Every structure is written in C-alpha cells, then in structure tokens.
Amino acid sequence: MRPFLLEENALFRGLYCWLGANEGNRGFCTPEGEALARDGLLPLGWEWLAYGAAGLALVLLLVNAFLVLVMLYTYMERRVMARFQARLGPNRVGRFGLLQPVADAIKLLTKEDVAPTGADRWVFNLAPIVMFVPVLLVLAVLPFGRGSFLADLNVGVLYVVAVTTVTTLAVFMAGFASGNRYAMFGAMRAVAQLISYEIPVVLSIVGVLLLARSLSLVEIVEAQRVPFVVVQPLAFFIFLAGSSAELNRTPFDLLEAESEIVAGYHIEYSGMKFGMLFLAEFAAVLTTSGVMATLFLKGWEGPLLPSHLWFLIKVFGLAFLFIWIRATLPRLRIDQVMGFAWKFLLPLSLVNVFVTAAEALAWDWETMTPQQVWAMGGINLLVGMVGVVLFSHLVRRPAPRRAARARAAATAEEGV
Amino acid sequence: MLEDYFRQYGLIALFSGVAVSVPVGMLVLSWLFSLVRVRPRKPDPVKSSLYECGMAPIGGARWTQFNFRYYPYALLFVIFDVETVFLYPWAVRFHQLGLFAFLEMLAFVLVLVVGLVYAWRKRALEWEG
Numbered sequence: 248m249r250p251f252l253l254e255e256n257a258l259f260r261g262l263y264c265w266l267g268a269n270e271g272n273r274g275f276c277t278p279e280g281e282a283l284a285r286d287g288l289l290p291l292g293w294e295w296l297a298y299g300a301a302g303l304a305l306v307l308l309l310v311n312a313f314l315v316l317v318m319l320y321t322y323m324e325r326r327v328m329a330r331f332q333a334r335l336g337p338n339r340v341g342r343f344g345l346l347q348p349v350a351d352a353i354k355l356l357t358k359e360d361v362a363p364t365g366a367d368r369w370v371f372n373l374a375p376i377v378m379f380v381p382v383l384l385v386l387a388v389l390p391f392g393r394g395s396f397l398a399d400l401n402v403g404v405l406y407v408v409a410v411t412t413v414t415t416l417a418v419f420m421a422g423f424a425s426g427n428r429y430a431m432f433g434a435m436r437a438v439a440q441l442i443s444y445e446i447p448v449v450l451s452i453v454g455v456l457l458l459a460r461s462l463s464l465v466e467i468v469e470a471q472r473v474p475f476v477v478v479q480p481l482a483f484f485i486f487l488a489g490s491s492a493e494l495n496r497t498p499f500d501l502l503e504a505e506s507e508i509v510a511g512y513h514i515e516y517s518g519m520k521f522g523m524l525f526l527a528e529f530a531a532v533l534t535t536s537g538v539m540a541t542l543f544l545k546g547w548e549g550p551l552l553p554s555h556l557w558f559l560i561k562v563f564g565l566a567f568l569f570i571w572i573r574a575t576l577p578r579l580r581i582d583q584v585m586g587f588a589w590k591f592l593l594p595l596s597l598v599n600v601f602v603t604a605a606e607a608l609a610w611d612w613e614t615m616t617p618q619q620v621w622a623m624g625g626i627n628l629l630v631g632m633v634g635v636v637l638f639s640h641l642v643r644r645p646a647p648r649r650a651a652r653a654r655a656a657a658t659a660e661e662g663v
Numbered sequence: 664m665l666e667d668y669f670r671q672y673g674l675i676a677l678f679s680g681v682a683v684s685v686p687v688g689m690l691v692l693s694w695l696f697s698l699v700r701v702r703p704r705k706p707d708p709v710k711s712s713l714y715e716c717g718m719a720p721i722g723g724a725r726w727t728q729f730n731f732r733y734y735p736y737a738l739l740f741v742i743f744d745v746e747t748v749f750l751y752p753w754a755v756r757f758h759q760l761g762l763f764a765f766l767e768m769l770a771f772v773l774v775l776v777v778g779l780v781y782a783w784r785k786r787a788l789e790w791e792g
Binding site for chain 2: 298299302303306307310314356357358359360361362363364365372375376379380383384386387388397398399400404405425426427428429431432435438439442443445446449450453456457460461462514515518519520522523582585586589590593594597600601604605607608611612
C-alpha cells in the first residue's frame, strides 16, 4: 500500500509540520529517532486542523494555477484559430497580445447584466455556477506530476466520469431558465447529444481499465509500460471524438449552433454570467486534455524534463489537437451527430472492449514481452482501422427515402 | 488505510468548497462592480424582453412541444449506461475472473446489442421516416 499520500509534497509537509508537529506524528515531521525540533503552533489533538489548513493551501494553489492556465489557453485558442484561418488574432493588449484574457475579463465584469423578463431567476443565476464547479472538481484527482496530486481516489475514473456529467444538467438549466425558444431547443439538443456521447466515452475507458486493472488515476499512469495510446488506438480515437462532442466543440457544437438556433442555451446571458459559461467551456478543454493525457499518454512520465512539465506539454499538445479539430471540420447536422454516436462510436467501442478483453485473456499485461506489446498494439490498430472503415460504410446511407420519393413525384408532375 | 480514505474525501470536500466559491466569487465581484457604478444598470422593458427575431414571442417557451425523437435516445441511454456500470468492476477484476467472465459479459452485451439492432432496424435512430 502507498504511504500517506501528500508526504512527498514539500509545501504540504512544511505547512502541516509548522502548525501541527508533535510527538504523535514524529514519523511524518521529523525522522524517527531524532528529537522533535519544535512543537507545532497548534496544541495536541488539533492535527486535523493543521491537515485542513495545509490542504486548503494546496487547493488554493491548484485552483489559481489552473485558472491562470485557462486564461493562457483562451489566448492560445484564439491565436491558433487565427493562424488556421490566415489572420493574426489578438496582438494588441500587452506583448504579443498576452494580456488579452485580462482585458476580456475586465470587459465582461463591467458589462451590464441583463436577465430576460420571463426567466426563472434562481435557476438562471445558478446555471453558470453549476457549469463551472464540475470542471474544477475534476482537478482534485488528476495527478499532475510524480507524487503530486490532491487525492488518489481508488475510484478516480468513476469520479471523473460522474463529475463531468453534471455539465449536462447545467446546460439544461441555462436553456430552461432563459424562457427563450432558441435556448430551449439548444437545451433539448444538449441533453440528447451529451448523454449519447457519454456512453462511447465511458466504454472507451474500459479498454484502458482492462489493462491497468485499477480505477485510480495514479495507478493507471504507473501501469502504462508503453503509453496506452499505442495499445489502445481505437479507444483513443473514440475518446477524442466523444469528448469533443461532450465539450460542445465545433464538429458537434449543435447546442449553440449560431446558424440555426442563434446561440442556443446561452442566448439570454450577458456580462459575467456569459463569461463564466464560456470560461467553463474553455476550462473543460484543459481538464479533458488532462484526463486524456493521464489515461492514454502516460500522464506525467517522460524522459529528461521534470514530470510537471511533461504533464503540461501533453495537456497543451492535446488542447492543440482539439483546436485543430475545431478549425478543420465543419459542423454536422443533428441527425448526423446522433447517428455518429449510436451507429458508429457505440458499436466500435463495444468491439474495442471485447478485443481488448480477449487479448487480456491471452496475455498478461504485467508480464508481457515488448514484442507481445507491439503485437497487441498492431492488432488493435488493425482492428480499429477495419472497424472504422466498416462502420462508416454502415452509417453512410443513401438520401432519405421520403426526400427521394418527393423528388420523384416532383419530376413526374413536371413531366405531365 | 481507512484514515487515508477519509482524509482523501476530506480534501475533496475542501476542494468542492473552494470550487463553489470561485464562480460565486466571480458573480459577487460583478455585483460589487454594479454597486460602485462601474457596471451600468439601466433596466428597460425592451432590453429585458426575450430575444426572438425582433418580435414579441407568442406563448410560453418553457413548456413548448419538442421532437419526440429525443425519447428513444433517452431510453437507450439508460440501458447502456447501466451496462457501463456493470463493465467497470468487471474490467478492473477481469484478470482474476478469466474466460468464464469474458463469455458471461459477451452474452450480456449481446442481449443489449440485439436491442440496439432492433432500434436501428425500427429506424428509431433516424430523424426522418
């Protein structure tokens, strides 16, 4: 069993021992056998308060660092999108436009906040909060570097899946409370789309679990002899496609399709509430990239560079991939989106689960030779490619019968 | 061991508190800005009317009718979501369970896949027709 979790964290240890060092926890604060250097500030029996204070310091550090990263990411998204579209992007505020997110925040804070007359005030104000909280909550279990995580839950993956699902509720709350038809349609689409893509995403993780044999994110990283993307290419593809639908990003951003339902669920939002809905969406890209890096790209591990830096490189690489997808693919129709989830991703993810299970039956992941690992990766890549081609033929269908019939009738009439 | 468990969830509870206070703090900050007149507040009946093509909307939007095609998806979702709940513990302990568990789960999923194929054939996954 792992020793006490936050032991390796210098900040936590220092703060905890400053406040609560005493005879009871000498093994943690001072080496066994040495005299206690100094009693903590708090009396005996108050270690829990020292623990809470040290934990709170870590939490605040983590949340603030994450919010700064999200601001950087919004800048990155706008600059990279601009480059894809052969323009410059924001470059006026600060050097290279780096202060643009700050300017955006100030602008949104000082904008008038209008709520429509028919709105359900409580739910209307609550929706941005409910949208924002789960995105932050995912951070609690993500391992950012060797030995640096807030909590290593033994049900980490389930926690991540459960917490990220709450976003669906927030989108529906926002759409429902606005009392606007466009917002309501956006909310309906959101629920249908988000729950449909939930299933392939969750099923694609099962392939990883079969090999890692644990739900703890730290143990999943440690189980990756090679990054799981090598042996689970199909799962990686499904997770990428499914999560870009979960994040409401462009090939699947039907819930806010500007050309059909104007802006969907956030049509009536203005000022800081609008800003928070958007900030939550950008932040979700980073946390999803973090989860992906942990599950498929070996998390923090990498040669030479420090582990935290490797994690950041992987997260921003994946975020770049999400921006790339957004810049490349056009928006789909709602029936195409739903068909893609149910007729393409779901069967493929089931195939992936059972192919991986059969391989886990034949080979033992922990004692496999490198040749077997590469053979497994090759087989899975082949299965993935054949599956993608096969199922894409299944999904592709001729023009709807009714439309064809109508067209035939029209031409017949013309003939008469 | 058990103490470790409670400590972790304690930290997550702490984290939840901070996570809630961040967006609430943003809203409070925005509200404070309106108190010092940095953020304007000029209510107007036209401004706070619902946005709908420039015309006053007719009838309420909240209990409007919507496409019944959303229902089959919701039903299918419930079925397959329960399946994933079964699959997670199965996947974690699979190396100890062996061939029998593999066949068992295959049979279980095949039953569900029959349902999916049925829905597919009945064109419940299509939008027109």
